[in-house]
Amino acid sequence: MLLEINDLTLLYGRIQALHGISLTVNEGEVVALIGANGAGKTTTMRAISGLRPVAQGSIIFDGTDVTRMRADLRVVRGIGQAPEGRGVFPGMSVVENLEMGAYTRRDRGGIAEDMKMVMDLFPRLAERRKQAGGTLSGGEQQMLAVGRALMARPRLLLLDEPSMGLAPMLIQQIFEIITRINEQGTTILLVEQNAQQALSRAHRGYVLETGRIVKEGTGQDLLHDPAVKEAYLGVA
Amino acid sequence: MTATVNNKRTAGFKSRWAAMPKQVRWAAIAALVVLLYILPNKWFYEYLGFPIGSDYFAFYTTRSDFAGVLFDTAVFVLLAVGLNVVVGFAGLLDLGYFGFYALGAYTVALLTSPESRFGTNWPWLAAVPLAVMVAMVSGVILGGPTLRLRGDYLAIVTLGFAEMIRLYASRNEGIAQGQRGIPAIPHPPGTGTDGKPLFGVVDARPYYWLMLTLILIVLLLIRNLANSRVGRAWVAIREDEDAAEIMGVPTFKYKLWAFAIGAAVAGLTGAIFAGKQTFINSDQFVLESSILVLAAVILGGAGNIKGAIVGGAITWYLPEWLRGVGDLIGVNFDAAEYRILVFGVVVIIMMIFRPQGMVPNRRRAAEFADRRKEAVPQETVPNE
Numbered sequence: 001m002l003l004e005i006n007d008l009t010l011l012y013g014r015i016q017a018l019h020g021i022s023l024t025v026n027e028g029e030v031v032a033l034i035g036a037n038g039a040g041k042t043t044t045m046r047a048i049s050g051l052r053p054v055a056q057g058s059i060i061f062d063g064t065d066v067t068r069m070r071a072d073l074r075v076v077r078g079i080g081q082a083p084e085g086r087g088v089f090p091g092m093s094v095v096e097n098l099e100m101g102a103y104t105r106r107d108r109g110g111i112a113e114d115m116k117m118v119m120d121l122f123p124r125l126a127e128r129r130k131q132a133g134g135t136l137s138g139g140e141q142q143m144l145a146v147g148r149a150l151m152a153r154p155r156l157l158l159l160d161e162p163s164m165g166l167a168p169m170l171i172q173q174i175f176e177i178i179t180r181i182n183e184q185g186t187t188i189l190l191v192e193q194n195a196q197q198a199l200s201r202a203h204r205g206y207v208l209e210t211g212r213i214v215k216e217g218t219g220q221d222l223l224h225d226p227a228v229k230e231a232y233l234g235v236a
Numbered sequence: 237m238t239a240t241v242n243n244k245r246t247a248g249f250k251s252r253w254a255a256m257p258k259q260v261r262w263a264a265i266a267a268l269v270v271l272l273y274i275l276p277n278k279w280f281y282e283y284l285g286f287p288i289g290s291d292y293f294a295f296y297t298t299r300s301d302f303a304g305v306l307f308d309t310a311v312f313v314l315l316a317v318g319l320n321v322v323v324g325f326a327g328l329l330d331l332g333y334f335g336f337y338a339l340g341a342y343t344v345a346l347l348t349s350p351e352s353r354f355g356t357n358w359p360w361l362a363a364v365p366l367a368v369m370v371a372m373v374s375g376v377i378l379g380g381p382t383l384r385l386r387g388d389y390l391a392i393v394t395l396g397f398a399e400m401i402r403l404y405a406s407r408n409e410g411i412a413q414g415q416r417g418i419p420a421i422p423h424p425p426g427t428g429t430d431g432k433p434l435f436g437v438v439d440a441r442p443y444y445w446l447m448l449t450l451i452l453i454v455l456l457l458i459r460n461l462a463n464s465r466v467g468r469a470w471v472a473i474r475e476d477e478d479a480a481e482i483m484g485v486p487t488f489k490y491k492l493w494a495f496a497i498g499a500a501v502a503g504l505t506g507a508i509f510a511g512k513q514t515f516i517n518s519d520q521f522v523l524e525s526s527i528l529v530l531a532a533v534i535l536g537g538a539g540n541i542k543g544a545i546v547g548g549a550i551t552w553y554l555p556e557w558l559r560g561v562g563d564l565i566g567v568n569f570d571a572a573e574y575r576i577l578v579f580g581v582v583v584i585i586m587m588i589f590r591p592q593g594m595v596p597n598r599r600r601a602a603e604f605a606d607r608r609k610e611a612v613p614q615e616t617v618p619n620e
Contacts, residue, residue, distance in 0.1 A: 049482050075484030087479040089472055090606035091599030100472055103465075104484035132599070134606030152484065 001060075002027045002156055002187050003048070008057035010040075010047055017043045019211040020057065025156065030178070030188045032198040032219065034232055035208035041191040042084050044208070045160045048189070049081045050074045062155065076104050080154025082145040084161050084191075090134025094125050097133050097144055101151025111151070118147040121177060139170040146177070156187045163194045175201055195232035199223045207232070272448055276303035276441045303440035307512065309552045310447035311505055316532045316548030317454060317541065318501025323530065324538035324597070325462060326494035327474030328383070332394030334526035335401040336371040336499040340506025341516050342405065343367035345418040352418055353411055360422045364507045371503020372496050379495035383488060386477070398526050406518035417517025424511050435511070443512045450508065454501055459541060461497070470494055474539070475603055524576055531579045535586060537593025539600040546595050551579060 003025040010018040018040050025031045035041050046052040048059060050071030058067045066074055080101075089097050098118060102111045119126040122143040128136060133144060142162055149157055162178065163171040175197050182188050192198035199205050199219045207215040207228060215228065222228050253261065274280045315337065322330045346352045347363040382393045405412040412418070424446065426434035435442050461467055469490045472480035481487050510516050528551060536547020555575045586593070592601040 051478055051481060070486070071481040072484045072486045075482060081482045083479060083482060087476050087482075089475040089479060091475055091602040092471065100468065100480075100483045100485075103468070103472075132602035132606075134602050148483070 001025070002062055003189065004060040005044075005048070006058045006060070008044070008047060008059065009055045010043055010052060011055045012043075017211055018047070021208070021211070021213050022057075023206050023213065023216070025187060025189050027187055028182075028185070029203045030182050030190060030201060032195075032202035032205040033189065033191045033208055034193070034195040034198055034205060034222075034228075036232075037193070038210070039208040040211040041208055042160055043211075045081065045084070045158050045189075045191055049079060049083075049158055072104075075152055075154075078153075078155035079158065080149040080152045080156070081158040082142075082149040082160060082162065084164070086138075086141040086145045088133035088136070088141050088144050088148070090132065092133055093130050094128050094133065094136070094144060095130070097148050098125075098151050101148035104152060110153070114151055114153065118150055121150075121180070122147055138165050139167065139174075142166060142170075142174060143177075146174070146181075150181065150186070154186065156189060157181065159188060159190045161191055161193065163192065163197065171197060195228070196223075199228075269452065273445060276306050276444055301440055303444050305553070305556045307440050307444040307447055309549055309556075310444055310451060311509055312529070312532065312552040313545055313548035314447065314451050314454065314505045315502060315529045316536065316544040316551075317451065317458065318498045318505070319529050320533050320538065320541065320544035321458060321461075321470075321501070322494050322498035323533055324540065324544065324600075325467065325470040325474065326491055327470075328491060328494060329388075329391040330394045330495070330498065331391050331526055331530065332378070332396070332398035333498065333502055333529060334521055334523070335394075335398035336375060336502035337506040337509075337525075338398075338401050338405065338518075338521035339374055340367040340371045340503030341510040341521075342412065342418070342506075343370045343503070344507045344510040345421050345516050346411065349418050349421045351413075351420045353413075360424050360511050364504070364511075367507035368500050368503045371506070372500040375496040375499025376492060379492045383491045383495060395523075395526075398521075399523060402518050402521050402523070405521070412518070415517055415519070417515055417519075419515045421510050421514045421516070423514065424508075437514075440512070443508070447508060450504065454504075455541060455545075458497075462541070466490060466493065471539075471599060475599075528576065528579065531583050534583060534593060535579070537595040537597060537600065539597035540593070540595050543593050543595035543597065547593070551575075 001024050003023075005021065005023050007020045007022055008018055009016065009020050021040070021044065023031070023033075033041050033044065043052065047054050050066070050069060054067055058065055060066070061074070061077060061079060064077065066077065066079075069077075089100060092100065095115075098115055099111075102114065105111055124140055125143055125147055128140060133141065136144060142164075146159065146162060149159075159178065162174050166174065171194065178188060178190065179201055190198055190202065199222050202219040205217065205219050205222045206213050207222065215222065215225065217225070223233075256264075315333070319330065319333050322328050322333070344360065344363045344367045346354050347356050347358045347366065348360050350357055378394070378397055382390055385393065406415055408414060423433065423435040423437075424442075426442075428434045435446075462470075469480065469485045469487075472483060472485055473487050473490060477487055513520075529548075532547040532551035533544050534547070535551060536545065537543025555578075590596075591604045
């Protein structure tokens, strides 16, 4: 098991955002976390990457308890994240953004290799190499955020709403790339509102409702679950 | 409109500058440095045939002693360069910067002055490194708890810090000797060729040269730092702290570094200032000065070392020069008196039309453009 979350509770001041959620991600999997707005998907991601302190419960990554570990040290351990709202550095060029992704690494050769790999994965980024991150379109920023997370060579890649605000064609494209990244050996935990796409691409999925996990199963099972269908897929 | 035009112009200059061969660029910089060293010399103006005496022109000021004005300007420039590390590079709004300047000055005063209650009577030179250390360590102590705060909170806490230092200095009769201050601070050491001390009371030129040399050294150090991993981490923190953290940047550590380096530069400046002034009291460390340094950094272009230099130089020098012009045309108008008012207005205008400053940093300009985009309501893409 690469990631194991046990009974995680998280507070925003007095408001409880997560009510003891547990989930696991196995090596090589794509796991989708779906749910409505405010269900706690992004909060879960921020807890895993260390941007938000946890009240109770534990996060075990690759056998090590990282619950109280500093966020930057988790990156070194192999947790990479493409944050919600993209979070690219607006003043840095595409290349500089990608270089920031490799901040924890010192193997120049390997970094150059990965840079090429990302450029191959996202030819649009190669075209915009010198352009400032803030001037890219939404889709390009999304690609940059994913590419930048890959630059750390993460063992677990956290993707927070990669399809948010994208045109349908781009959504299709970004999910194809996610599958390809997974096939190249990176484990992925994916948070999405676009349940249809996420579940059809994922090995397993969890459904989050107001800070609790209410359902789990394989991607296909959830896709055909009547309750899930009604609530998240827009079909009765 | 003006902003875009200016951008194009600076971009043109920048690319032409970058296209020049390295030797030419170094020669140009060397020439500028030499000019800066020559600036306070009377013979330089006599050689050029400029009248000196009752008539003044160009960049000369009517202040009886031009070198003194240059020294004050250099003090201000070094302060701006140091604050630029904190505000410009790491994006931390530090309003208490002058507190470190005061700490540096008081450390030197207390350790060296025979009038000090400490009675240590250290030579000036020995006290300077300690003053820098004291400022730096207080930077770490203040930064430790406060750098976990963001934005406005940090500004308020640092503001409180600077006022605490000043109030303590003005009320404490025992050590800081209140309003009376600490007199008889020794000058820097050194003997001139004529056997007289190099650093005296009358001639401000040696102090200016000393300051200029220190500015150059500090600039080299900071420039190297800005181009290193540390500098990249600062930029990342300034642009998006959360994103920086998930790239593996130890954000707290680097914020603390920026804070401590800024404090050390301020402490150094204060130490030199005390050595020239020979007398300090709390009146020399008022809040306005703290704000004025910040205004200088913003005016010049936060995040850009050149911007900080230009901003610092203009903020201090221009009012002095205008005073000279006023005297020349017979208007008794002291521009320096209105410094705060004028720069308040200028900063507001700058924030509206050119928030990235006069000499903008390329990245910083893009960040402002990005922030502007966010402020405009965007067309929402329907979900289905």
